[in-house]
Amino acid sequence: MPPRPRLRLSGVISGKFDFEARAAALFLLPVTVVLVAVAVFPIGYSFYISLFQLKLTRPHRVPFVWLDNYAKILTDELFWSSAWRTFSFTVMSVTAISILAVLIALLLNETFRGRRFLAIILVAPWAIPTVANGLMWKWIYDSSFGALNGALLQLGMIDKYVVWLGDPEKTLPLIANAFVWKEVPLASILILVTMKSIPADLYRAAKVDGANVLQRFIHITLPSLRPGFMLVFIYETMMAIRHFDLFFILTEGGPAQASHVASWHIYVETFRNLSFGTGNALAYVMAIVTFALAYFIIRTLGRRL
Amino acid sequence: MASIRIEGVTKRFGNVVAVDDLDLEIHDKEFLVLLGPSGCGKSTTLNIIAGLEDMNEGNIYFDDQIVNFLPPHRRDVAMVFQSYALYPHKSVYDNIAFGLRMRRFNRQEIDRLVKHAADRLEISHLLQRRPHELSGGQRQRVALGRAIVRQPAVFLMDEPLSNLDAALRVSMRAEIKRLHQTMQTTFVYVTHDQAEALTLADRIVVLKDGVAQQTGTPDDIYQRPCSMFVASFLGSPQMNFLRGSLKKEGDRVLFCRGGFSLDFPSAMARKLVGHAGQEVVLGIRPEDVDERTNSPTANCLHGRVNFTLSIGSDQYLSVQAEGVELFFRVGRDTRCADGDSVAIAVATDRLHVFDKETTQSLLW
Numbered sequence: 001m002p003p004r005p006r007l008r009l010s011g012v013i014s015g016k017f018d019f020e021a022r023a024a025a026l027f028l029l030p031v032t033v034v035l036v037a038v039a040v041f042p043i044g045y046s047f048y049i050s051l052f053q054l055k056l057t058r059p060h061r062v063p064f065v066w067l068d069n070y071a072k073i074l075t076d077e078l079f080w081s082s083a084w085r086t087f088s089f090t091v092m093s094v095t096a097i098s099i100l101a102v103l104i105a106l107l108l109n110e111t112f113r114g115r116r117f118l119a120i121i122l123v124a125p126w127a128i129p130t131v132a133n134g135l136m137w138k139w140i141y142d143s144s145f146g147a148l149n150g151a152l153l154q155l156g157m158i159d160k161y162v163v164w165l166g167d168p169e170k171t172l173p174l175i176a177n178a179f180v181w182k183e184v185p186l187a188s189i190l191i192l193v194t195m196k197s198i199p200a201d202l203y204r205a206a207k208v209d210g211a212n213v214l215q216r217f218i219h220i221t222l223p224s225l226r227p228g229f230m231l232v233f234i235y236e237t238m239m240a241i242r243h244f245d246l247f248f249i250l251t252e253g254g255p256a257q258a259s260h261v262a263s264w265h266i267y268v269e270t271f272r273n274l275s276f277g278t279g280n281a282l283a284y285v286m287a288i289v290t291f292a293l294a295y296f297i298i299r300t301l302g303r304r305l
Numbered sequence: 306m307a308s309i310r311i312e313g314v315t316k317r318f319g320n321v322v323a324v325d326d327l328d329l330e331i332h333d334k335e336f337l338v339l340l341g342p343s344g345c346g347k348s349t350t351l352n353i354i355a356g357l358e359d360m361n362e363g364n365i366y367f368d369d370q371i372v373n374f375l376p377p378h379r380r381d382v383a384m385v386f387q388s389y390a391l392y393p394h395k396s397v398y399d400n401i402a403f404g405l406r407m408r409r410f411n412r413q414e415i416d417r418l419v420k421h422a423a424d425r426l427e428i429s430h431l432l433q434r435r436p437h438e439l440s441g442g443q444r445q446r447v448a449l450g451r452a453i454v455r456q457p458a459v460f461l462m463d464e465p466l467s468n469l470d471a472a473l474r475v476s477m478r479a480e481i482k483r484l485h486q487t488m489q490t491t492f493v494y495v496t497h498d499q500a501e502a503l504t505l506a507d508r509i510v511v512l513k514d515g516v517a518q519q520t521g522t523p524d525d526i527y528q529r530p531c532s533m534f535v536a537s538f539l540g541s542p543q544m545n546f547l548r549g550s551l552k553k554e555g556d557r558v559l560f561c562r563g564g565f566s567l568d569f570p571s572a573m574a575r576k577l578v579g580h581a582g583q584e585v586v587l588g589i590r591p592e593d594v595d596e597r598t599n600s601p602t603a604n605c606l607h608g609r610v611n612f613t614l615s616i617g618s619d620q621y622l623s624v625q626a627e628g629v630e631l632f633f634r635v636g637r638d639t640r641c642a643d644g645d646s647v648a649i650a651v652a653t654d655r656l657h658v659f660d661k662e663t664t665q666s667l668l669w
Contacts, residue, residue, distance in 0.1 A: 201390035204357050209404035209451075210378030219403070223394040 050281035056274035069281035101187035126185035134249030168258035194228030314363030325515035341512035383452035553581035588657030
């Protein structure tokens with residue numbers, strides 16, 4: 001077989017390649033144009049904007065400021081505090097998601113009556129749109145007629161209704177809870193699939209070797225779940241870092257900036273303060289951090305797969 | 306060291322009976338092979354002995370002590386699996402040491418035992434590797450190492466050689482035999498490979514549909530199969546079967562099929578005389594013949610050679626005789642071409658006769 005010619009735009013245009021290669025390039029062209037228009041161009045253009053002091057309130061004065069926007073962000077105290085909140089929200093959520101997903105996967109991995117039914121119910125939160133999920137939790141947490149207040153009062157765990165989302169200490173964990181509720185199903189499925197691929201003989205060998213249930217879990221199940229964990233870590237970390245909807249619906253960053261996370265910070269800067277320059281710079285910083293984190297997770301967890 | 310007694314063990318999976326009222330006595334230090342086609346219940350039996358599977362009925366005794374409800378690790382058994390079942394994320398050393406760690410051996414003792422076992426199986430240089438870095442044969446050795454390191458009372462092996470290539474299988478077979486000699490321990494070995502069973506076993510149990518068909522030494526089972534199933538399961542190529550009937554002529558008993566007849570030696574005739582007139586199946590092992598061309602005598606099968614297959618030391622003849630295709634094993638010096646007529650003299654003292662209805666042997 002002759003070596004396949006490498007497709008180069010110049011070659012296609014100048015007619016240097018044979019018909020087959022040109023036909024291939026032609027077929028790829030429409031989707032390439034679409035991708036450039038909706039992905040490549042905006043990415044480049046937003047970086048371009050991030051180099052200007054672009055405020056929509058002053059649309060006629062847009063000075064080029066080099067990396068000043070970035071310098072401004074990195075010296076802004078609110079940026080660092082919002083980054084810290086995003087970090088704690090992510091750690092809380094991903095930890096809870098991982099633990100719950102393993103527990104649910106362990107349950108669904110057993111055979112018992114009604115397993116299929118339970119599996120369907122447990123997956124339901126995944127099927128609910130994020131905004132609907134946010135509104136639902138807003139009702140649950142509501143201070144005057146929320147289900148959480150009702151349930152806790154009837155159980156005798158609180159004396160009177162509590163303004164849950166008004167307490168800066170509780171806001172972030174409560175939003176994380178709503179986030180976890182929605183994300184656990186997918187994570188459970190990923191973990192369950194990995195769990196199902198563990199050969200039964202390993203457990204039998206360990207039983208003969210004298211390992212009890214807990215030891216079998218520690219020595220066989222957990223290490224074998226590494227690939228599933230990696231997927232869950234990467235995916236859920238990204239989701240948590242970038243998460244915006246619940247903050248928008250439940251608290252709008254409040255109370256007293258208690259839920260003012262990085263994604264909310266970007267939104268406020270861009271669409272409330274209308275500073276597109278700094279907003280875009282913020283988005284770029286966040287993208288780079290997310291990318292670096294994913295790379296780090298893949299390198300550490302993925303190496304010994 | 307332990308003897309094992311299995312009494313009336315039955316195991317059902319839903320409506321399927323995997324093991325059906327099995328009685329079996331495994332002697333101390335014996336090498337017992339459970340042999341049978343897939344789905345015959347041999348692995349289930351092994352799992353029941355190991356304690357990995359509960360049974361529905363029956364009792365299991367280790368040295369006269371009932372162990373029905375003892376978990377695997379309290380039965381002092383070690384098991385080798387077809388898939389090796391090595392812990393993939395542990396090093397070879399940790400794989401072998403795992404059972405000892407679970408039994409809370411101290412560190413020096415573990416180190417000594419692991420190294421000793423590794424020496425014995427010549428895998429000392431692999432101790433720091435992980436299972437995925439090993440070849441099939443090396444993995445098999447590690448699996449054996451994990452089993453022998455604890456010096457268990459009973460060794461259970463579930464088709465341990467099935468995943469190896471042919472040459473390695475033969476050499477590991479010898480290794481397992483040697484292991485049995487030096488360890489002086491009871492071995493229970495499951496296989497569907499009759500050659501493995503015949504070479505390794507002190508005794509073989511042939512299983513079919515969860516029922517023990519025959520138990521005996523390899524010679525017993527090979528030379529005196531109790532049924533057509535056992536006869537056809539052991540030996541390669543398979544035993545030839547010819548339908549016909551028994552006739553009594555004076556003192557003699559004859560096997561007749563069309564114009565062909567065979568005269569049984571007197572010892573056999575005495576056992577068969579009661580079945581005269583009955584429809585039977587005659588069994589002839591491929592090697593129980595004396596092939597001669599152009600010297601027709603009594604007790605000869607006449608036929609035409611379909612083709613010959615040389616296997617180096619011997620050759621197989623496919624012969625069309627009495628309307629069926631029969632296989633015979635003859636010396637490599639025998640010269641015959643495809644289409645030749647041959648007369649095959651049958652070694653009548655090694656014939657097998659089975660009841661056509663029950664398929665049971667009429668001789669043993």
